[in-house]
Amino acid sequence: MKNHRIFLGKIGAEKTISVYWFAILIIVAGVIIYMVTFVYGKPYDIRGSESEILSGNIANCLSEGGYLKENTLTNPSFKQNFLKICKVNLKTPDFPETKGEYYIEVNFYDFNTGSKLNSSTSGGNINLKQYCGLEGKTNPVCSNKDFYVIDKSQKAYSINIISVVNKADKNVQ
Amino acid sequence: MIKNKEKNQRFFGPSIFPKSRKAQISEGLTWVAATIAIIIILLISVVITSTAFDLNDREIIPESFTATLNQKSLMSYLLTREPGGETVYSAIKKDENLNDFNGNLAVKVFKGLYEKEYSGIWVGVSDLGFNIIGGRIGNDFFARISLIGSEAYSTMIKFAQEKAVEAVFVK
Numbered sequence: 072m073k074n075h076r077i078f079l080g081k082i083g084a085e086k087t088i089s090v091y092w093f094a095i096l097i098i099v100a101g102v103i104i105y106m107v108t109f110v111y112g113k114p115y116d117i118r119g120s121e122s123e124i125l126s127g128n129i130a131n132c133l134s135e136g137g138y139l140k141e142n143t144l145t146n147p148s149f150k151q152n153f154l155k156i157c158k159v160n161l162k163t164p165d166f167p168e169t170k171g172e173y174y175i176e177v178n179f180y181d182f183n184t185g186s187k188l189n190s191s192t193s194g195g196n197i198n199l200k201q202y203c204g205l206e207g208k209t210n211p212v213c214s215n216k217d218f219y220v221i222d223k224s225q226k227a228y229s230i231n232i233i234s235v236v237n238k239a240d241k242n243v244q
Numbered sequence: 245m246i247k248n249k250e251k252n253q254r255f256f257g258p259s260i261f262p263k264s265r266k267a268q269i270s271e272g273l274t275w276v277a278a279t280i281a282i283i284i285i286l287l288i289s290v291v292i293t294s295t296a297f298d299l300n301d302r303e304i305i306p307e308s309f310t311a312t313l314n315q316k317s318l319m320s321y322l323l324t325r326e327p328g329g330e331t332v333y334s335a336i337k338k339d340e341n342l343n344d345f346n347g348n349l350a351v352k353v354f355k356g357l358y359e360k361e362y363s364g365i366w367v368g369v370s371d372l373g374f375n376i377i378g379g380r381i382g383n384d385f386f387a388r389i390s391l392i393g394s395e396a397y398s399t400m401i402k403f404a405q406e407k408a409v410e411a412v413f414v415k
Contacts, residue, residue, distance in 0.1 A: 091275065095282060102286045106293045127312040137319035182353075217357040218313040220320045227324065229357060232313075 116243055118236040122214035125159070125234040129177060130218060132157035133230060139222040144179060144190045153177065154194040161195045165241065171196030174211075174235040182219060182227035199235040211237040314358070315399045318367075318411050321346075321353050322401060337403040340381070341369050347385035354411060364389040364396075364414035373406040380410070389414055 132153075133143055143149055149156060154175070161173040174195035179188040203213035214234045221227050322333035324346075330338075332346040342350060350367040358365055366386045371379045382388060389412065400410040 091279070095279065098283070098286065102290060106290060109293055130313050130316055134316050134320070137316070137323040216313050218320075219317040219353045219357060221324055225325050227320075 114242055116208075116212075118212035118238060118242050119214070121238075122212055122234040122236045123216075125173070125175060125236070126214050126216045126232045128159060129157055129175060129232050129234070130216075130230070132159075133177070134218070134220045137221070139220045139228060141223070144188065144222075150190060150192045153192050159194070163238070166238065169196070169237070170198065172199075172237040174199040174233075176200065176231075176233040178231040178233075180229045180231065182229045188228075195235075196237075199237055200233070203233065203235060208243050209239045211235045211239070314397070314411065314413060317353055317357065318399055318401065318409070321350065322409060324349060333401070333403065333409070336369060336409055337407075340407065342367070342383045342385055347383060351385050358413060362413045362415060364394075364412075366410075366412040368410065370400060370408050370410040371406060372402075372408055380412075 133140060154161065159175065161171060161175070163169070163172040166172050174193070174197060176191075176193040178191040180186065181188065199211045200213075202210045203215070212235070215231070217229055217231050219227065219229055322331065322336075324332050326332060326335050326343075326345050328335075332349065335343055335346055354365050354367050366380065366389050368383045368386060369381045371381060373379070380388065391412070391414065395415040396412055397415075398410055398412045400408040402408040
């Protein structure tokens with residue numbers, strides 16, 4: 072009777088160890104899954120970078136080699152078609168229900184007098200601009216940048232580029 | 245009737261000597277200690293992960309992209325002609341420092357446009373042969389700024405082998 076009990080005890084111990092290893096495996100896997108979800112579960116907010124890249128692309132479109140591109144201010148079609156001329160596509164097929172997730176505004180100022188020129192233009196969803204300066208993670212992200220530029224005739228301008236990116240659903244949770 | 249020892253030998257193969265109760269307790273304690281160690285290590289990992297990754301601050305700060313516009317401003321500034329007809333670049337190259345006209349223009353351009361965005365701005369001539377701090381030649385228009393422990397961005401255009409016009413922006 073005693074011998075029989077020892078025999079069953081050994082088998083039982085092996086079974087217990089198997090269950091133990093299985094439990095440890097589940098705990099380790101669970102912790103790994105938790106940590107990965109913790110780190111990568113929420114999206115990174117890249118709207119700030121996106122708005123900066125937009126501003127940079129617009130600036131590159133307006134100025135080349137330190138000079139304002141010719142006909143930028145004199146060509147009347149630039150004001151209407153600046154997005155097309157600058158090869159900027161503000162369409163957002165991922166957000167079909169909105170009026171647009173981007174807004175870009177370009178303001179030209181006479182550098183010496185500070186007066187705003189008529190050539191100032193904009194494109195995209197103008198409703199997004201009202202959120203600039205407001206705090207809140209789900210609000211659109213604004214980038215307000217200025218740079219100095221001269222034209223070939225040495226007239227100096229300051230150009231202000233405001234770019235706004237909404238896309239809160241895909242960047243903030 | 246088969247003896248217990250023989251039975252064990254047949255069933256467990258290489259384990260010729262069955263473990264005594266004392267050995268079994270000792271082995272059990274080892275498992276308990278190992279389990280506790282594993283759980284502690286896992287808990288430490290979870291705590292480190294939770295503190296190292298702040299989920300409330302998952303914004304990628306755009307640093308490198310803003311540089312484009314500052315570089316453009318510096319380029320246009322250097323191409324601006326002085327009343328004498330020469331460019332700011334040529335005047336700085338000749339004088340190896342800022343003069344009245346281009347110094348005041350630099351203040352108007354860089355402080356005027358970027359003062360809100362940066363806590364410190366310096367524009368002037370840098371001697372690239374020196375170290376970073378000693379290389380910035382002082383001028384009457386921009387006070388020296390300390391870059392130690394600060395987040396700064398610098399853009400420069402060389403005009404001689406070891407001389408450059410530099411604009412420094414401190415966050």
